[in-house]
Amino acid sequence: MSASATDAEPASIVIFGASGDLTRRKLVPALHSLMCDGYLPEEVQVVGVARTDMADAALLDRLYEGVMDYARLEPSICERWPEFAQRITYLRGDYGDPETYRRLGATLRELDATRGTRGNRLYYLALPPAVFPTVIEQLGRAGLAKDGDGWARIVIEKPFGHDLASARALNERVHAVFDEDQIYRIDHYLGKETVQNLLVLRFANSIFEPVWNRNYVDHVQITMAESEGVGHRGGYYDRAGVLRDIVQNHLMQLITLTAMEPPSALNAKMLRDEKVQVLQAIRPIRQDDGVWGQYRGYREEPKVDAASNTPTYVALKLYIDNWRWQGVPFYARSGKQLSAKTTEIALQFKAVPHLLFPENVDLHANRLSIIIQPNESLHLCIEIKVPGLGMRVKTVDMEFHYEEHFGEDVLPEAYERLLLDALQGDASLFARSDEIEMAWALIDPLTAEVTPELYEPGSAGPPAADALMSHDGRRWLSIVPQNGDDEA
Numbered sequence: 001m002s003a004s005a006t007d008a009e010p011a012s013i014v015i016f017g018a019s020g021d022l023t024r025r026k027l028v029p030a031l032h033s034l035m036c037d038g039y040l041p042e043e044v045q046v047v048g049v050a051r052t053d054m055a056d057a058a059l060l061d062r063l064y065e066g067v068m069d070y071a072r073l074e075p076s077i078c079e080r081w082p083e084f085a086q087r088i089t090y091l092r093g094d095y096g097d098p099e100t101y102r103r104l105g106a107t108l109r110e111l112d113a114t115r116g117t118r119g120n121r122l123y124y125l126a127l128p129p130a131v132f133p134t135v136i137e138q139l140g141r142a143g144l145a146k147d148g149d150g151w152a153r154i155v156i157e158k159p160f161g162h163d164l165a166s167a168r169a170l171n172e173r174v175h176a177v178f179d180e181d182q183i184y185r186i187d188h189y190l191g192k193e194t195v196q197n198l199l200v201l202r203f204a205n206s207i208f209e210p211v212w213n214r215n216y217v218d219h220v221q222i223t224m225a226e227s228e229g230v231g232h233r234g235g236y237y238d239r240a241g242v243l244r245d246i247v248q249n250h251l252m253q254l255i256t257l258t259a260m261e262p263p264s265a266l267n268a269k270m271l272r273d274e275k276v277q278v279l280q281a282i283r284p285i286r287q288d289d290g291v292w293g294q295y296r297g298y299r300e301e302p303k304v305d306a307a308s309n310t311p312t313y314v315a316l317k318l319y320i321d322n323w324r325w326q327g328v329p330f331y332a333r334s335g336k337q338l339s340a341k342t343t344e345i346a347l348q349f350k351a352v353p354h355l356l357f358p359e360n361v362d363l364h365a366n367r368l369s370i371i372i373q374p375n376e377s378l379h380l381c382i383e384i385k386v387p388g389l390g391m392r393v394k395t396v397d398m399e400f401h402y403e404e405h406f407g408e409d410v411l412p413e414a415y416e417r418l419l420l421d422a423l424q425g426d427a428s429l430f431a432r433s434d435e436i437e438m439a440w441a442l443i444d445p446l447t448a449e450v451t452p453e454l455y456e457p458g459s460a461g462p463p464a465a466d467a468l469m470s471h472d473g474r475r476w477l478s479i480v481p482q483n484g485d486d487e488a
C-alpha cells in the first residue's frame, strides 16, 4: 500500500488462466482502468497463458467484453482498448508441459528486448487451486522464478489451501521455488478502499483510538451478507462452504484490521506483524459457539450434492484475549441469499453510566458503523435533544458517503489497488504465510460436518442466529443499514 500512488514499474504480467472468468471479470478490467488512470506505462505488458485453443482475436474479444461489462472506467468513459490490446500476447499451452515454460521464457525475453519490460515478471495464478503446485514447480524448473536481471513475483489467488495441513503443504511447495518476499497471496477484501480506510479512520484521527477498546466498546458486529446464491460455482462452493469461502480469509482480515494495535510504521512487515498478533490472541472457537445455516433451495443448485450439509451461513461469537479486547465479544456473520448485499463493521459502544434524562428511558448507546460496501460510508449514531420545550432525546446518524463527497467512480476496484501494489513490490495488502496458517488453525476445528438450519432466501438468516444475540441481551443490526432500519 504505497503512501503515494506512482506508476507501476515496467514488467511483464503473466496471467495463467487467461481465458478464465477471473481474468475477464476482474484482472483485465482492472488493468485497463489502471492504464486509463495513467498508472501503467507502456513498458507494462501482459502475457496471457491458457490451455484453451482459441484464436487470438477471440480471446481479445472476450477480454474486451469483460472490460465493457466490469471495468470501473468502462470504455464509454475511457476508450483505450486498442492500445491496451496491443500489449497482450496470448500463449497457448498445457500447464504441466515444460515446453509451455520454454516458450514463455522466450516470449518474456523478447518483451524485455522489444518492449522494455526490463526482466521484471509478475506471475498471476488465476487458476483452480489444484493447478497451483504444477505451475509453481514448472516456473522453478524453467528458471523463471528467480530474480534475474529484474524481479520475479507471484500472485496466488484464494483459496490458499483447504485446511491447515493443505495450506502448510502449499506454503512449503511455494517456498521451495519462491522466497516469501516474492509471494503475494491475494485477498481482494484488503484491496477495497473502505477496508484500507479502516487504518486511516483509526490511526489518522485522534478521537477514535482512545475509545477503541474494552473500556468503551460493548461489542463489535461484523457482517458480510450477500443477496446472491452460489450461482454456477456450486461445485467449488459445496466443498468450501461459508467458512472456507469467506470466514478464513475475508472475515478474518476484517477482524484483524478492526482489532489490531497501531503498527509503528505502514509497511508490509509491521502491518502483518500486528494482524498476526490478533490472530494469535483469538480464543479457539468451538463449533457449538456458531450458528450454521443453509438457504432453502441450495441443494437444488447446479453441481451441489442433493444431500449436502454445507453451510451457506454462519454466525460466530469470538473473543480476543488481549489487553485491549478482553471480554468484548466480536460477533461475525456471513451468508448467501440474504436480504441484501452489505458488508459492515459496527462498534457498539457502551451505554452512558448514569441516566440524567428520566423521561428517555430507552436512550441508545452510540454506534460507529463502517459500511464497506455497497454505498460505502461511515455512520456515527449519537443522541441529540429533539427541539422543543421538553427534554426528549433521539438518535441521529452523522453520515459520510464516499460518493456524495468524492463523486462517482472514484473508488478503485480492489484488483486495481492490488495489481498496482504487486507491480510496485508492496506486499502490505497481501497475506503472509503465518497469517494464512493461523487463520486456518482457527477455522479447522469448525469444519466438522454440521446439520445446518434452513433459512429462507431473502431473509436475515436462520432464527438461531437471533438467539445467539438475544441470549447475550443484544441484537443484530439490520443487514441493510443504509435504508434507515435498525434491526433485522
Ligand code: BG6
Residues within 6 Å of the ligand: 226, 245, 246
Ligand atoms: C469471494 C467468494 O472471495 O468473495 C465469493 O469466493 C463471494 O463467494 C465474494 O461472493 C464476495 O466478494 P465481494 O467483493 O463481492 O464482496
